[in-house]
Each structure stands twice: as structure tokens, then as C-alpha cells.
Amino acid sequence: MQSEQIAQLEKQYRISLINSLIGYRSLNLLGTAGGSGITNLCIISSAFHLGANPPLIGLVIRPEREHNDTLRNIKATGQYTLNNVLPEWYVQAHQTSASYPSGVSEFDICGFHKHYVKDFKAPFVEESNIRIGLELRETIDMEINGTTIVIGEIVHILTEDHLIAKDGTLAHSTAKTLTVAGLDTYYLPYPLGQMAYAKPGIEPHLQEDPIDVQS
Numbered sequence: 778m779q780s781e782q783i784a785q786l787e788k789q790y791r792i793s794l795i796n797s798l799i800g801y802r803s804l805n806l807l808g809t810a811g812g813s814g815i816t817n818l819c820i821i822s823s824a825f826h827l828g829a830n831p832p833l834i835g836l837v838i839r840p841e842r843e844h845n846d847t848l849r850n851i852k853a854t855g856q857y858t859l860n861n862v863l864p865e866w867y868v869q870a871h872q873t874s875a876s877y878p879s880g881v882s883e884f885d886i887c888g889f890h891k892h893y894v895k896d897f898k899a900p901f902v903e904e905s906n907i908r909i910g911l912e913l914r915e916t917i918d919m920e921i922n923g924t925t926i927v928i929g930e931i932v933h934i935l936t937e938d939h940l941i942a943k944d945g946t947l948a949h950s951t952a953k954t955l956t957v958a959g960l961d962t963y964y965l966p967y968p969l970g971q972m973a974y975a976k977p978g979i980e981p982h983l984q985e986d987p988i989d990v991q992s
Contacts, residue, residue, distance in 0.1 A: 797959030809850035860905035
């Protein structure tokens with residue numbers, strides 16, 4: 778299939794194909810609050826690691842629309858949260874992608890509970906067990922398709938101690954973090970193995986003390 782054929786595909790078919798083409802992606806609930814305090818929650822699959830020092834996460838937000846409060850809230854308060862999705866909540870999490878009117882909180886409509894930490898305006902999701910609080914550092918408007926890349930610095934990590942291995946790796950399989958392929962198909966992944974740090978001249982091998990995925 779070449780570019781001309783891709784362009785001629787039926788719209789919804791093309792959207793599903795292109796969105797699922799790269800396979801599994803990270804899945805998070807993005808929590809924000811506006812200047813008036815009204816909260817917003819939406820499911821996203823565009824978060825990506827940018828660096829560890831400073832600790833940065835980027836995400837892609839679709840073109841701003843009148844009823845889309847997410848980017849507006851982030852710019853207004855400079856704070857937002859990313860929260861993992863657990864198996865018992867993926868149906869409600871998917872519903873947050875619906876186009877509710879501006880000013881309507883998906884927390885309330887979709888049955889999620891807000892969790893706050895001191896001096897941080899954005900709400901975390903009580904039903905998640907890995908929660909990240911971020912402060913806005915930069916936005917990049919993409920002329921090619923009207924999306925905005927939002928870059929935030931991690932200022933809060935809320936999780937349980939047993940989910941972090943001795944080397945600092947977060948055990949998402951133990952946490953039961955879901956992933957997604959495409960727009961609407963959710964998966965519960967499992968680990969095949971935790972590799973040791975790769976070095977020239979040393980055969981690839983598993984870590985001697987891998988994450989305990991059975992805990």
C-alpha cells in the first residue's frame with residue numbers, strides 16, 4: 778500500500794489503520810483543572826519519555842476545539858497529571874474520550890474520583906496506582922497537522938513502594954497497567970524478560986535480579 782492508496786481509503790478505516798499501525802502505546806488518563814476549578818479528564822495514548830535529568834514527559838494534544846478544555850486548562854494552570862488505567866476501569870476510561878460540552882467534568886460523568894496533593898492544582902485519579910504530576914515547561918505548535926506537543930517536568934510520583942524494583946524500574950505488569958493499540962482496543966501486557974545493560978563485546982543476557990512479576 779503506497780501513499781496514494783492510503784489517501785484514498787475510507788476515512789474511518791484510514792484512521793483505525795494509521796492509529797494501530799505502530800502497535801502498543803502507553804495509556805493514561807490526563808487530569809486537569811481550569812482556572813475556575815472545574816476538572817477535566819481524558820484518555821490519551823500519546824505520552825512519551827523525553828529525558829531523565831530533568832525528568833520530562835511529552836504528549837501530543839489534538840487541535841484545540843471550543844469544547845476541548847484539556848490544553849486550555851494546562852496553559853491556564855501550568856499543572857496536569859498522568860494516571861495509569863487498570864483493567865477494572867478501562868470501560869469508564871474509554872468513555873472519557875467522548876465529546877462532552879466544555880465545563881462538564883469527566884471525573885463526575887464517568888465515575889472517577891479526584892485525588893489532590895498539597896499546593897498542586899490538577900487532580901490525580903484515585904482509581905489509578907501509578908500517578909504522575911507534571912508542570913508545564915514548553916508547548917510546541919505543529920504546523921503540519923495543528924496538534925500541540927506539550928512538554929512537562931515530573932514533580933510528583935504517587936505509587937506504591939512494592940511496584941518499584943531495586944534498580945528503580947517500575948513494575949507495570951504487577952501494577953496491571955493497561956496498554957492500547959489503535960483507538961479502542963485495550964491489552965494487559967506481560968513481561969518476557971528484563972535485559973541487562975547492553976555493552977559492546979558482551980553477549981546479551983537477562984538481569985540476575987529481574988523484576989518480580991509474580992508479586
